[in-house]
Amino acid sequence: MVRIKERYLLVNILYPSDSAQPPKPGLPSHIQLHQPTTDTMTPGSLLRGIKKEVEILYGDYGAGMLNGLQIKYLSLATSTFIIKCSRAMCSMLWSALTFMSRIPNKDGTGKQCIFRVVRVSGTIRKVEEEAIRQSRALIVAAKQEASEAQSSISGITRQTADMQAPAQSHFATVDDSDESMDDADG
Amino acid sequence: MLYDLNIPYSASTSEAALSSTLTLASTLGYHTVALNHIYTTVPSTKVDSPFAQLPSFDGKAIPNILHRATIHFSDAATQHIHLANLIKIFDIIAVRPTSDEAFSKACLSLDVSIISLDLTQHHPFYFRIKPCMMAVNRGVRFEIAYAQALQADARGRALFISNATQLIRATRGRGIMLASEARSALMLRAPADVVNLLSVWGLGSEKGMEGLGSVPRSVVVNEAMKRTGFRGVVDIVQVADKGPDEVQPAAAAKQEPKQKRKGDKEAGNADKKNKKMKVVSREAPK
CATH class of the missing domain: 3.20.20.140 (Metal-dependent hydrolases)
Structure with missing residues (x-):
């Protein structure tokens, strides 16, 4: 008996400031980008939105193959969620997330956003660790930016520090740590 | 990048x-x-x-x-x-x-x-x-x-x-x-x-x-x-300064004979120079 292989995707929802809503002055850009999700979004509505997008892109085939989809974790305060899918359909789900540009809701008037996949893993533990690490890096980056903004106001020469979160990787890493276990569980 | x-x-x-x-x-x-x-x-x-x-x-x-x-x-x-x-x-x-x-x-x-x-x-x-x-x-x-x-x-x-x-x-x-x-x-x-x-x-x-x-x-x-660049082909870049730990005359002198060709005067000169530097580095107080 071989167990069904899964993939867990850690996804961030990003809100770039658009011209209709100019950013608040003094707000660090990292906070602006990772702002909480204010639309009413439940795991169910998110799943429906993703399934709809997959159906638009991949048709009946995609909708049929996408079984076992499950939201494992959804945090509106940090705009982060973890989604589980089968391994074969992982890239299909990921490309559908790339094509989404709004928070899914019934009438399609959700806030405009970007769904960014930051980690793909075979076990949920690694994804959770990554989520914690990311939010820690975000806090550090936001604090650094805020303190730099203050020092520039008070006339101290700014350091040309790299404003990015130091530990942020630009390519999501694909982790196959479950592969070795598969043979063992008979 | x-x-x-x-x-x-x-x-x-x-x-x-x-x-x-x-x-x-x-x-x-x-x-x-x-x-x-x-x-x-x-x-x-x-x-x-x-x-x-x-x-x-x-x-x-x-x-x-x-x-x-x-x-x-x-x-x-x-x-x-x-x-x-x-x-x-x-x-x-x-x-x-x-x-x-x-x-x-x-x-x-x-x-x-x-x-x-x-x-x-x-x-x-x-x-x-x-x-x-x-x-x-x-x-x-x-x-x-x-x-x-x-x-x-x-x-x-x-x-x-x-x-x-x-x-x-x-x-x-x-x-x-x-x-x-x-x-x-x-x-x-x-x-x-x-x-x-x-x-x-x-x-x-x-x-x-x-x-x-x-x-x-x-x-x-x-x-x-x-x-x-020169005619769109050759670009002139600044030569980096050699740091003090980069120059290792002893190692350079050892490698030099391998690349040396017969009648290559320049290589010979470089070899001599390296030897000199080697001597100097030995004599230099630690």
Whole structure:
């Protein structure tokens, strides 16, 4: 008996400031980008939105193959969620997330956003660790930016520090740590 | 180093929109972007820089900015593009051929570094292997701009996928450069997302990463070489100072005889010099 292989995707929802809503002055850009999700979004509505997008892109085939989809974790305060899918359909789900540009809701008037996949893993533990690490890096980056903004106001020469979160990787890493276990569980 | 060499810019682009696009590009991990000015007709001999009123972004985390021109042209026979004037103003020159002759001219003879196509439209020609590979071997790169697909309707998306897969097949995935052509910040995507998207469409993830990293880098470096280097070929760079721990005369003296040729006076001199230095380093008090 071989167990069904899964993939867990850690996804961030990003809100770039658009011209209709100019950013608040003094707000660090990292906070602006990772702002909480204010639309009413439940795991169910998110799943429906993703399934709809997959159906638009991949048709009946995609909708049929996408079984076992499950939201494992959804945090509106940090705009982060973890989604589980089968391994074969992982890239299909990921490309559908790339094509989404709004928070899914019934009438399609959700806030405009970007769904960014930051980690793909075979076990949920690694994804959770990554989520914690990311939010820690975000806090550090936001604090650094805020303190730099203050020092520039008070006339101290700014350091040309790299404003990015130091530990942020630009390519999501694909982790196959479950592969070795598969043979063992008979 | 990640590059996004296509952010459309015109005089009507608002400062807030441009600033939010650039800060997002920086946060997503792009180190260098190129602001793209589009000429819908072949420009005349005299052109002014469209980037004169570019706002300054002091204190904001934005990537390095390059200036790029994209020239739309369809008639290969009558029009002659005066590249010499454009080279002075822009860092990168790209063309967008819209007809068969124009496409083959761009592939075979035009001295540009990027061929950019609107992949959401039906082209009156199809991408044959021979001119495409010729272009790639000549150092011209094909651009696939993913935001075209993101904002297209169903028909446009289908055409985009069809054109992109044809292009990947014709070039065998070599010389494909990925860019965004994002008209707003919402159309930008993270590098990993782009690579996954292209891997669904048949460009392997290794090639996809190259398309965001080393391929656009080669474009930028080659174009810079054309402008600063001697006759566009030889570039003069500063020789780095040798640090105190880098010079190891003993090791250098040992390696020297291997490379020495008969009757090579210079090598002999260097050897002597090294020996001298060796002696000196021994004598020097520790």
